[in-house]
Amino acid sequence: MHNHARYLIFFQYIGTNYSGVVKVPPHQLFRKGVQNYLEDAIRRLRPLNPVSLTISSRTDRGVHALSNSAHFDLQRKNDKPPFPDDVLVSALNSHLRTEQIRVTRAHRVPDNFHARYHALSRTYVYRIALGVSHHTLLPLADHFCWDLSNTELDLGAMREAAGLLVGVHDFSSFRAINSDLPFKDPVRTLDVASIQPGSSFVNAHFHREIPLWELAFRGRSFLYKQVRRMTGALVAVGQGRLSVPQLKEVLEVRDSLAYPQGLVAPAHGLFLTRVDYRATDLQFSQQTSEEQSISSGHFED
Structure with a gap:
């Protein structure tokens, strides 16, 4: 569907007040992960699809990031077109409000892009x-x-x-x-x-x-x-x-x-x-799924 899009976002945070970057279960109320707040901000955009953020690089409680990254899918209601990258960044940051988390940039990427596995280096x-x-x-x-x-x-x-x-x-x-x-x-x-x-x-x-x-x-x-x-x-x-x-x-x-x-x-x-990717991985174009196939394999981090 043409209103479905996969985005790669880069974001930074001061890790002092978070349990780490990955989300924690709802019953763990004392301290949430950065992912919890990012997913809440994405939900405020009212997508049709369930919100699931895939983080590229795990960081623990107290560790900071000048640039971490993650991908997610977003399908807008009423057949609206995908958000432009800069509009998405502004919208997410407005919903993050006073949290010590900020999205710095976004890229629309191919549907088979993976923030973790396609990272060249950290x-x-x-x-x-x-x-x-x-x-x-x-x-x-x-x-x-x-x-x-x-x-x-x-x-x-x-x-x-x-x-x-x-x-x-x-x-x-x-x-x-x-x-x-x-x-x-x-x-x-x-x-x-x-x-x-x-x-x-x-x-x-x-x-x-x-x-x-x-x-x-x-x-x-x-x-x-x-x-x-x-x-x-x-x-x-x-x-x-x-x-x-x-x-x-x-x-x-x-x-x-x-x-x-x-x-x-x-x-x-x-x-x-830093989390680095191939420049070609960050360039979205309307290709067939076969043409979107990226040759790099899956790597653990």
Whole structure:
């Protein structure tokens, strides 16, 4: 039907007040997921079809996103034509109101497009603040970075260790022990693991800058809590608590129980910053279903 459309939306959120990105059951009233609010906003557009949002990239409670993505189908009443992309963005944001969630852009995509499986890569950035004692950050800044009392880290050792993680590996040692998806293939390809200076906080009360470092990771997909566990291990290397050979041994053991206790980085310093797709996947045209067939396979994340 010509009034049916599939959309890919990109959206951002501050994860502090949400249970994570995926929706939670109705009986869990304490804290909802970002998906709950996005689906409520889509329902306010009064589609004919049931609302079901497919999220590309899972993030946990407290994790933020500068750009996550999802797809959904929308069929308008009374045979009305599909919403233009910019109108859809404005409408959804008006219904999100005061929530700390915003849709940044939308694309009408082919009916067989899949936000998760067609993603080429995902990029996460973890932010670390150095030389932080209690109450020295700007208000709320501690919700967006990991505050370390260390005034410096051994960046050379951290970069050497990060280099060991790049490439194709069995990342079982960096998967959460309580992972609810133990059957997933633990082999992942990490394309980038970089450590770069970020923008410094200037704390007026203490008249000094608080240096920030950003650890960036890019790959097609990641295991549950893999990024936070890699970050924690690299920080431990920078602190001298874990040597580069020890990190290599943890990786090569391929056992989540081999990961040292107490090293996992907290959620609030982590940002999902990009989900990338082929440009041709984001271009909708009136094609036959056979012509719309996209050759890329399905991948887990």
